[in-house]
Amino acid sequence: MSDTYAVDHYENFPVASLLLPPAMRRPIAIVYRFARTADDFADEGDHGPAERLALLDGYRAELDRLEAGLAPQSALFADLRDQVLVPHKVPVQLFRDLLDAFSQDVVKTRFADFGEVMHYCRRSANPVGRIVLHLAGQAGSKQLAWSDGICAALQLINFWQDVAVDWQKQRVYLPQDELARFGVTEAQIAAAQVDANWRALMAFQIDRTRRLLRAGSPLGTTLPGRLGLEIRLTVLGGDAILKKIEAADYDVFRRRPKLGALDWPMLLLRAIFPRAIRS
CATH class of the missing domain: 1.10.600.10 (Farnesyl Diphosphate Synthase)
Structure with a gap:
């Protein structure tokens, strides 16, 4: 997804809309990209349950790396660290909660x-x-x-x-x-x-x-x-x-x-x- 809000999924409500303060739009777009892609792991494509859970575990591993102070292995998680977690002190547990919900969707x-x-x-x-x-x-x-x-x-x-x-x-x-x-x-x-x-x-x-x-x-x-x-x-x-x-x-x-x-x-x-x- 771009840093604005072009999405492939119907949304009822605004995501990083122009109504938001400009300084919040990029961080929220990054959060949305995290949530949207993780949700797609659980719902989209032809993967079986084990593959879906493995993809979500890959996101959990990236969060582990961030908490351990290690360099992330993807641009998404580098953005998450630099634009969301560090400057705004957003608790990592909130992202773990989202992953837990998406994993629950699988099973x-x-x-x-x-x-x-x-x-x-x-x-x-x-x-x-x-x-x-x-x-x-x-x-x-x-x-x-x-x-x-x-x-x-x-x-x-x-x-x-x-x-x-x-x-x-x-x-x-x-x-x-x-x-x-x-x-x-x-x-x-x-x-x-x-x-x-x-x-x-x-x-x-x-x-x-x-x-x-x-x-x-x-x-x-x-x-x-x-x-x-x-x-x-x-x-x-x-x-x-x-x-x-x-x-x-x-x-x-x-x-x-x-x-x-x-x-x-x-x-x-x-x-x-x-x-x-x-x-």
């Missing part, structure tokens, strides 16, 4: 309950927000907690809009105990069947996700300048996806709910005026 395809899902989010999504706060010099305890709420909610939103996509990868992120509680089976997911039970299940997921997203929303009004604007826009974008799922009567099978070019101007306008974030 785990079902989640017993919501606690397991949130444990995954803690490693797959929350580290990204925490890294951004460290880069911005805003990693206070309240800011980190708000960020965790937003990032976990964004991960959940991705799960709910991608039920059909994940099914093709033989993954189900909807908690197994909640599927049973609402009377929804995996055969129903395979058949893309939207009935009263499915709607009730998805309404429950969206309500809980929205509450989590909004619980973290004060981050966007407390962070200064462009970064605060970026966070507000991200929160509004997440909520807009949830509204699109609701507007589709919870049918995420026939058309993937996502943000389009016409959505962003209104979201940006609302982000500029923070009071609108809860409307």
Whole structure:
């Protein structure tokens, strides 16, 4: 990936966008390159599970080298050291957490309950927000907690809009105990069947996700300048996806709910005026 944000994958939310302070764009682009390539090791191509895990272990070995003060063996990790870890004192453990989540993707395809899902989010999504706060010099305890709420909610939103996509990868992120509680089976997911039970299940997921997203929303009004604007826009974008799922009567099978070019101007306008974030 370039040092801007040209990507081959659809993204719901801005990555190293022009809204961010200029000094943050290159470090965030490097972090994104790390996360995107590691995620691709777990998901893309024709590798078997053992090969995927070996590729991720190669990234772990590079982190080991950096922690040991040894020279990295790739340009990506040299950039990570010089632009992210050393100047901003970003904890290496956050990158290890991401790798752990990607490794889990290779071997785990079902989640017993919501606690397991949130444990995954803690490693797959929350580290990204925490890294951004460290880069911005805003990693206070309240800011980190708000960020965790937003990032976990964004991960959940991705799960709910991608039920059909994940099914093709033989993954189900909807908690197994909640599927049973609402009377929804995996055969129903395979058949893309939207009935009263499915709607009730998805309404429950969206309500809980929205509450989590909004619980973290004060981050966007407390962070200064462009970064605060970026966070507000991200929160509004997440909520807009949830509204699109609701507007589709919870049918995420026939058309993937996502943000389009016409959505962003209104979201940006609302982000500029923070009071609108809860409307």
